[in-house]
Amino acid sequence: MGALCAVIAIISVVVPFAAGLALLGTVPTGLLAYRYRLRVLVAATVAAGIIAFLIAGLGSFVTVINSAYIGGMTGVVKRRGGGVATVISSSFVAGLVFGAAVIGEFTVMTRLRHLIFQAASANVSGVAAFMNRVHLQTAAATLTRYFAKALHFWQWLALGYCVVAVMIVSLIGWWALSRLLERMCGIPDVHKLDAWDGSDGEQAPVGPVPARLDKVRFRYPNASQDALREVSMDLRAGEHVAVTGANGSGKTTLMLILAGREPTSGTVERPGAVGLGKLGGTAVVLQHPESQVLGTRVADDVVWGLPPGTDIDVDRLLSEVGLDAFAERDTGSLSGGELQRLALAGALAREPALLIADEVTSMVDQRGRDTLLSVLSRLPERHRTALVHITHFDNEAASADRTINLSESSPSAGSMVETAAAPASTAAVDPGGRGRMIELIDVGHEYGSGTPWAKTALRNINFVVEQGDGVLIHGGNGSGKSTLAWIMAGLTIPTTGACLIGGEPIHEHVGAVALSFQAARLQLMRSNVGLEVASSAGFSDRDEHLVAEALGAVGLDPALASRRIDQLSGGQMRRVVLAGLLVRKPPVLILDEPLAGLDGPSQRGLLRLLADLRHERGLTLVVISHDFAGLEDVCPRTLHLRKGVLETAPATAGGMP
Known part of the structure; x- marks a missing residue:
């Protein structure tokens, strides 16, 4: 959250005419103050302030401080059930404190004070000159006279200016943020771990068992x-x-x-x-x-x-x-x-x-x-x-x-889920005759290319996925399976070689290949199951029968449609993602660890569904998995990745090299 605030502050300062974006920096700080203790907000503010100052100077640092104040005040007031009256009183006190600090600064730094006053006088003179041009000579003279007198009482002028400015900014921040925090209030942090040690709340010696x-x-x-x-x-x-x-x-x-x-x-x-x-x-x-x-x-x-x-x-x-x-x-x-x-x-x-x-x-x-x-x-x-x-x-x-x-x-x-050895690898390049869906030609990928942290993930990958094909890709952790999946879905452009669909680079046709992520939670963007499935499939969540059919197709109870996403287990999240993808009837579906977190009946039901889709609808499947039991009918072809390179030799008896 601190990094997000810093990025917003830097953009608002560096990009021309983007100063208004600074208001967005109050959102992460407001959420922190609303949900966590004050020291969390302080830690985020320190981190964000240092980052912003080092990259964009004092202006972005001040923007971070302003965001921390507005967001922090709004979050704390909202969490404690306060309202506009609390904001006004709090901002009045904050304005007095800020004004006192400014007066102290001006008292010590006299040259800075004179410079600011000269700039302010020049602005007033400019306004007065304009008023003279439009025949408001009396008003112009009055403005110049009273401003000159006010400078003799600059301490009160600075204090009043700071109080009014802080109160106005605070009220604007409250108006903008309070509605957002009201919406966030309805989203429970269901998996939050609290160190509850009894109803009295007193800390006891550590002893979790028996x-x-x-x-x-x-x-x-x-x-x-x-x-x-x-x-x-x-x-x-x-x-x-x-x-x-x-x-x-x-x-x-x-x-x-x-x-x-x-x-x-x-x-x-x-x-x-x-x-x-x-x-x-x-x-x-x-x-x-x-x-x-x-x-x-x-x-x-x-x-x-x-x-x-x-x-x-x-x-x-x-x-x-x-x-x-x-x-x-x-x-x-x-x-x-x-x-x-x-x-x-x-x-x-x-x-x-x-x-x-x-x-x-x-x-x-x-x-x-x-x-x-x-x-x-x-x-x-x-x-x-x-x-x-x-x-x-x-x-x-x-x-x-x-x-x-x-x-x-x-x-x-x-x-329970049964374990099985990996099937033997088959040919990496399949000549076939059913029509090529995806073709990889000398594909290689390197993360951090051109930097000291460069890391090769894939090298010289060549194979063809034909229409109606079922391909299993397996290998040890870190062998490049997920990188390969993202390249085949067009979400990552390979460093070398080409990944084609219909003879054209697949990254120019993002969406033609559906991809189920390894981390299913990252793919769920809506608040509840029904809305997520409907949004992914492209129909209204009011079409309850369509949502129910989509959930039933992946073995989920239609009653889950009203459940919040964060109340689902990991296995249920995977099936919700799959439900939304399957309703769209994609020609190619890539599943990255689709069986992880599923119980035995759910795994077998999902495998039956995928086998039926491949045989009856002609769906082309690419499955990346560490689980192999029951995959024979879904994926008759097997490719084995080892350290970013395809191996065609049969897998070892233990399943992994």
Whole structure:
């Protein structure tokens, strides 16, 4: 938010006639003040002010300060339930303080005062000259005389000017921002983790385990039903518990409860405080690791937030999670699976008494899954860490001491996701005869090209995707799969070579190829499910039967149409994205990790749907996946990426090289 404020301030100063954009800088600061403590706003203001000053000088720095004041005041007043009267009184006091500071500055810096007064006198003289030209000599003389007298009492003049200016600016900011904040009030931060240590609010010694949940339920704000149905369970120190269940059964919500979120009903008993993020307390690895990675360098992110002086063997932790020699890497260059491993390393650095892993292997290749599972399964033995592992995979649940299934129906063998070895690679270039949809010719891509941080992602990629084809692309984390997907969708222009559709560069036909992102949340832009599907498909959300058909086609309950996007599980988000894409009937559909986060029945249902679409409608499919069970009928062709290069040799027996 600080960076956004800084960018707006810089643009408003550097771009001619863009000063009015400065008002937009109050939006991020207002949201920070409305939702968080004052020190968050102060931190953002300091960061934004330094950036703006270094790039565009004093003018942009002052713009950041003004945005912080207006946004901060509006956010605080709105959060505390105040109104216009509070704004007027607050801005009056702020104007007095600002005016006193200006008077003190002018008293000390006399040459600056004389320069400003000379400029003001020149402006008044200009106005008076104009008034004389239009035969207002008396008014011009009066203006000149009274301004000259006012300069003798410049302290009062400066104070009055500052008070009036601050009050006017504050009222304008309140008028513009208060409506926006009212809209934001209706958007709950449903996944926010609060370190709740009891109803008395007093800090207790850290002690998250053993924990007992008695008839615990949870319902998100404005929801019509419980996200987590009644659960009673005990969690002992050093115990490894697997939590399973269908998408939407409340697995992530249970994680929030264990991590300190107060339940809607029922009780949670612990010997001490949750200690979220503290040494020896509770550590959480979320389903979406990009929300946990804060450092720009891998080694920095591992120790982010730890007390100064904490001795951490960063290289050992990174080696444990399969990120050897990654310490100096830029976190922005990591793949989704690598980010998950980094988040786990950061959690282990806190030596937690309770570690909650929310589907941490869903975006990791088979070798990485084996590494992470080995690390997780040994934690209770080596560190007496209680491990709660939320998973869909049968082998991961089998490694736990016991399993808790949150699905309403009784657990069955078919509810879990089975693992399978990668299929053998086929020819990279297919001559075929059904008509070429996408053709890649010597495609290569380099990030940061021409800089010291240049990194090659792809080299010499050649293959053809024909109409009605089904192609599986697999490889280890960081092998370039997602980069290849973005190039094939026309969203990234390759550094070398060409990606063609109909014989023309595909980046000139963005939208011809539909792409489902690896991080589904980034593709969901509307507030609720029905509006999202309708917007993606191009029809009105009032056409409820069309929304229901789209949701039913991907195995979602039509009743989800009214649910807010942030109340969905990761698997449900993926299917909502897919529902909107499929209704548009694209000729080519690229799915980046479509099975990640889906339970067994959902995976099988989605695969049946994709197979039917390919066989009956002739839909061309390109699937990038670490999960291979059931993909044979969807993708008869297989391409294997290794370090940015296509390999045609058969895959190894273990699935990953």
